[in-house]
Amino acid sequence: MDILSRNIQDYLKHIYALTEDGGAASTTDLAARLGVAPASVTGMIQRLANAAPPLVEYRKHQGVRLTPHGEKAALEVIRHHRLLETYLVTMLGYSWDTVHEEACRLEHVISEEFESKIAAVLGHPTHDPHGEPIPNEALEMPADQALPLSALRPPQKALILRVRTENPALLRHLEQLGLVPGTKIQVVGYSSFDQNLTIHITQARNLQHVIGFSISSQIYVALQSFP
Amino acid sequence: MDILSRNIQDYLKHIYALTEDGGAASTTDLAARLGVAPASVTGMIQRLANAAPPLVEYRKHQGVRLTPHGEKAALEVIRHHRLLETYLVTMLGYSWDTVHEEACRLEHVISEEFESKIAAVLGHPTHDPHGEPIPNEALEMPADQALPLSALRPPQKALILRVRTENPALLRHLEQLGLVPGTKIQVVGYSSFDQNLTIHITQARNLQHVIGFSISSQIYVALQSFP
DNA sequence: TATTATTTTTAGGTAAGACTAAATTATTTT
DNA sequence: AAAATAATTTAGTCTTACCTAAAAATAATA
Incomplete structure (x- = not known):
């Protein structure tokens, strides 16, 4: 093998x-x-x-x-995939909802030389356009304490770290809502009946969205200490 | 199919x-x-x-x-290959003797979107790093009247258009000799016994090389009118 | 024309996957 | 605990996409 x-x-x-x-x-x-x-x-x-x-x-x-062997192989592919996504978005102007497919095909054929060259051009990024961590050259995954947005309750504040979906339509939707990595939000409402969350986007004065569990469970955030 | x-x-x-x-x-x-x-x-x-x-x-x-269908498919692959070679050399710093292999793997998996994006970034190049013509978007091959260097005789002058080999060692050798696309040369000697040509590199004062048929037949040139 | 070189046919092989249907094992429910 | 349901595995097949060696046929050449 x-x-x-x-x-x-x-x-x-x-x-x-x-x-x-x-x-x-x-x-x-x-x-x-x-x-x-x-x-x-x-x-x-x-x-x-x-x-x-x-x-x-x-x-x-x-x-x-x-096994450790299998994990190494998996991480190698994942590193390829995420570096490629980053490269395609940053250097070739792909949109974040279309990169996945292209990266899926390329990830299996690029050489280690290609990998290291795009990593260098990009300045050795640690996260891809969706906020997913990119394993480093030694295939170590950068750790973070992300938790699903669906676990938050009012009035918790958080920073969006990543969006764990490859669904192009959903990605476009999230982009429209402004729910992208880097956005600061506050949970201002929760309904125990349908698990809907009302989210306030901190930077924008009047922006507020109500999102269902199927969305909030795919958005990962870091809790912000509440002053 | x-x-x-x-x-x-x-x-x-x-x-x-x-x-x-x-x-x-x-x-x-x-x-x-x-x-x-x-x-x-x-x-x-x-x-x-x-x-x-x-x-x-x-x-x-x-x-x-x-058939016309087969040719179209072939030109599509060739366009991918040559655009990729150009991209890898120009944007990622590959050397001209190593690009071929990488391009051979990538050529089969890139999308039309990828193709058109790298073509745009490169400014729609017409020739790859080895001087091979790149079919345009309509898959028309840019025509030129190239002939093998091996067909020239003293004191003909020519411009090197392309180098038709993928052999990395030979490519490195040619680069060392300065026999790369764009170089102007003059044939100053020919031996009918072994078909060796003596080549003078016009731009350089004292540069002269003797090359055998197996090399000269892989270098394609455009004749320069002799003043 | 005889010989040689090239090409095609024949017959068969392998490897990577995938599938269905039936059998087995686990998990829930009654 | 028994029965019902769900998940998993086995077993056996199939397809696709190549590849090969050896024999037969064809074409080229001396």
Whole structure:
């Protein structure tokens, strides 16, 4: 298992995402993300677990996690992806809702030389245009204490760190609302019935939006100490 | 045959190169270029000829040429490749002997949006770093009356237009000699025994090199009218 | 025309995925 | 605890997209 196919790289990338919280990734979740049948996932997982060296740790019915080897491979792909997104937006004028697709294709083919050259041109960025952290050259993920906006309650204040979605329509919507990384907000309302949050954008005088859980759970923020 | 595999794209690219002179491309030549057995080429050629629409015109034992459809596909790949080479050298500091490999991988995955964005950033270049013409957006190849340096005899003068090789070692060698696109030269010697040419570099006072046929036949020039 | 070189055919192989259907195992609910 | 539901795995197939070696056919050349 010397060179990993694009497909395998994608599996690893998604397993990484599903296990970031510390748990294991289930067959079904992986299948849903990858758009294939659960049985296909089991098959691939078995291949990954039996590879030398093993890329995942797998016990039947318990889900998978990445081995150190698998994690390294996943981080390599993720670094490629996020550097590419940053490059495309910064240097080629891509909009943040269209970069994902292009980066998904390029991430599997660029060389280490390409990676290091765009990293240098960009000044070794630590976050991509969506605010996602970019693993450094040693593949260490910059840590931050982000929590989902959906966890906040009035009158908490926060700084938007990242937007965890690739849905182009949603990204355009968020951009319109001004809910992008770097924006300072205050939660001014919460409805326990539908979990809607009312968000006030600190910088703008009269800007206020009501957003549902499916949106607020995808926006990650850092709490601002309340004076 | 809606989306063409990388492999097919490579076949088309090489068929294009082998038929630029007007002739047909032979199975053996193609096999040699692609690094596969002749039988494999025959098989693939038949697939390409039977595709809808057909990508090549093929009669047994007569070699292949591209159909208009196949040519269009080939030019698309070639445009990608040459724009990428130009971009990598100009914007990311690649050296002209290392770009080829990177471009070969990227050429198959970039979108039309990517293509048009780098073309714009570069100011719609007509030639790549090796002097090879870049098809324009309409996939028309810029014409020029280049002829191989090996065809010149003393005391003809010429301008180097392009260097038709991807061999990194040879490219480095040529760069050292100063035999790069844009250089003005004069042929000051010819040996009919070994076909060696003695080349004087016009701009430099005392620079003179003796080069063999295997090199001079890969350098393409435009004749300069002799005053 | 005989020989050589090239090309094509034949027959078969591999690797990477994906799929369905049936069987098994876990988890809930009654 | 038994039954029902949900999730997972097995087993067996299929497709695609190549590749190859050896034999046969064709074309080119001495």
